[in-house]
Amino acid sequence: MINYEKLKSVCDIFQNKDDFVIITHDNLDGDAISSSLAVFCILKKLNKKCVIAYESKIPQNFNFLIDDYFLKEKPYVLFDCEEFDIKDKYVVSVDLADKKLLGKFLQNIEKIDLCIDHHRTNKIFAEISSLVNPLAASTTEIIYEIAKFLKLIDIQIAEYIYVGIITDTGRFAYPNVTEKTHKIASDLIKIGVRNDTLNYKIFDCITKNQIFLNQLVLQTLEFFLNSKCAMIFINQSMLSKSNTSKEDIGLFTQIPRQIKGVLVGATIKEEKKNVYKVSIRTKVGVSAEDICKKFGGGGHKNAAGFTVKGDLNQIKQNLLCEISAVL
Ligand SMILES: [Mn+2]
Numbered sequence: 001m002i003n004y005e006k007l008k009s010v011c012d013i014f015q016n017k018d019d020f021v022i023i024t025h026d027n028l029d030g031d032a033i034s035s036s037l038a039v040f041c042i043l044k045k046l047n048k049k050c051v052i053a054y055e056s057k058i059p060q061n062f063n064f065l066i067d068d069y070f071l072k073e074k075p076y077v078l079f080d081c082e083e084f085d086i087k088d089k090y091v092v093s094v095d096l097a098d099k100k101l102l103g104k105f106l107q108n109i110e111k112i113d114l115c116i117d118h119h120r121t122n123k124i125f126a127e128i129s130s131l132v133n134p135l136a137a138s139t140t141e142i143i144y145e146i147a148k149f150l151k152l153i154d155i156q157i158a159e160y161i162y163v164g165i166i167t168d169t170g171r172f173a174y175p176n177v178t179e180k181t182h183k184i185a186s187d188l189i190k191i192g193v194r195n196d197t198l199n200y201k202i203f204d205c206i207t208k209n210q211i212f213l214n215q216l217v218l219q220t221l222e223f224f225l226n227s228k229c230a231m232i233f234i235n236q237s238m239l240s241k242s243n244t245s246k247e248d249i250g251l252f253t254q255i256p257r258q259i260k261g262v263l264v265g266a267t268i269k270e271e272k273k274n275v276y277k278v279s280i281r282t283k284v285g286v287s288a289e290d291i292c293k294k295f296g297g298g299g300h301k302n303a304a305g306f307t308v309k310g311d312l313n314q315i316k317q318n319l320l321c322e323i324s325a326v327l
Contacts, residue, residue: 002131002133002136002142002145003131006130006131007131007145007146007149008149009129010114010116010129010131010146011146011149011150013090013113013114013129014042014043014046014048014146014150015046015150017048017090017113018048018049018090019048019049019050019088019089019090020043020048020049020050020051020089020090020091020092021050021051021052021053021086021089021090021091021092022036022039022040022043022050022051022052022053022092022093022094023036023052023053023091023092023093023094023096023102023106023109023112024036024052024054024093024094024095024096025095025096025097025101025102026055026056026101026102026103026106027056027101027277027305028054028056028058028059028062028247029095029167029168029250030062030163030164030166030167030168030202031095031138031139031140031164031167031168032094032095032096032139033058033062033065033163034062034065034140034159034160034161034163034164034167035094035095035116035138035139035140035143035160035164036052036054036076036094036095037052037065037066037075037160038140038143038147038157038160038161038164039092039094039116039143039146040052040075040076041152041154041156041157041160042143042146042147042150042152042157045152045154046150046152051074051075051076051077052075052076052077053076053077053084053086053106054076054077054078055078055102055103055104055105055106056078056103056246056247057078057245057247058247059247059248059250060207060247060248061201061202061203061205061251062163062202064201065159065160065163086106086109087110090113090114091109091111091112091113091114092112092113092114092115092116093112093114093115093116093117093124094116094117094139094143095116095117095118095119095138095139095164096112096115096117096124097117097119097121097122097123097124097298097299098121098122098123098124098298099112099123099124100296101298111128112124112128113128113129114128114129114130114131115128115129115130115131115132116130116131116132116139116142116143116146117130117131117132117139117142118132118133118134118135118136118137118138118139118141118142119132119134119298119299119300120134120289120300120301121289121293121298121299122134131146135178135180136180137165137168137169137174137176137177137178137181138164138165138167138168138169139164139168140160140161140162140163140164140165140168141161141164141165141180141181141184143160143161143164144161144184144187144188147161153191154191155191155192155193158188158191158192158193159188159193159198161184161188162185162188162193162195162198163198163202165181165184165185166195166198166199166202166203167202169181170254171199171203172185174302174303175284175301175302176300176301176302203251206251207244207248209242209243209244209248210242210244210248210251212241212242212243212244213234213238213239213242213244213248213249213252214251214252216238216241216242217232217233217234217238217252218232218255220232220233220234221256223262224320224323225320225323225324225327227261227262228261228262228263228264228327229262229263229264229265229266229320229323229327230256230257230259230262230264230265230266231256231265231266231267231268231316232252232255232256232265232266232267232268233267233268233269233270233312234249234252234267234268234269234270235269235270236270236272246269246271249267249269252267253265253267253279253281254281256281257281257282257283262283263282263283263285263286263327264280264281264282264283264286264288264291264323264326264327265280265281265282266278266279266280266281266319266323267279267281268312268315268316270312271307274309274310274311274312275307275308275309276307276308276309276312276315277305277306277307278292278295278297278305278306278307278308278315278319279303279304279305280292280299280303280304280305281302281303282301282302282303283302284302286302286326286327287301287302287326288300288301288302288303288304289301289304290326291304291319291322291323291326292304292305292306294322295308295318295319295322
């Protein structure tokens with residue numbers, strides 16, 4: 001349950017402050033993008049000055065969320081500390097559990113004023129005004145409460161809320177889904193959200209280049225620990241060969257876990273020489289979060305990640321050691 005007093009205080013902030021900047025974690029996912037866009041729309045409806053600061057491009061399967069009309073509103077800047085001054089603005093973070101998950105510019109940000117999030121591991125909330133509900137399947141579920149309280153939900157905000165839900169729940173398939181999630185979804189459908197169109201655009205519309213990337217990536221598939229762990233690897237040369245970018249990878253991180261008998265799926269992505277981003281996906285009963293915490297990362301029970309520097313083989317060995325400890 002969301003705390004009514006806290007919900008009201010966040011709504012008061014939206015109504016009484018001005019000149020907002022909305023930030024979220026880097027490696028944008030559906031919940032981060034749609035949470036920030038939904039908050040942007042709410043603030044615009046309250047006639048507030050606001051902008052979203054992203055530090056990387058929106059993955060192409062989410063580009064449709066910024067429609068022609070919306071573009072005129074200039075919802076976001078690609079954050080560059082030299083061109084965009086965040087000082088003096090009211091900073092709202094969404095779907096952000098830890099400052100470390102911000103991109104390289106925003107990591108140095110001095111203050112976050114308000115935090116709206118659903119990660120159990122949230123490290124920001126203690127210091128500032130916050131609305132953190134670990135029982136919410138997505139951050140947009142919390143934003144739904146805000147929009148409803150302010151009586152501002154329209155079809156556009158409803159679509160963003162729905163997108164956050166379907167992406168963070170794997171289309172209502174993960175254990176984070178609650179009765180409440182379905183109730184919110186039901187309300188959104190009543191408002192006019194097209195679940196078929198949104199699901200098609202986000203999940204069932206893969207480009208030829210992405211499929212080519214998938215072919216290259218699947219050749220790296222390896223099994224460990226009696227085939228309870230499957231691992232795939234993506235490097236920069238695969239991205240250039242298939243003419244894709246790191247934003248195209250997200251779709252494939254589910255694959256290792258989907259294999260029958262596999263309890264832990266790992267995707268290792270080369271960011272640059274000797275820097276790797278690791279995504280861990282687990283089946284029920286195994287905590288992805290516990291594995292990633294050992295490497296300074298975080299996330300959810302069944303989906304988490306971390307960044308690590310060093311030699312690839314050594315990283316794999318260390319990772320397998322931690323995975324075997326939780327199996
Ligand atoms: Mn989320």
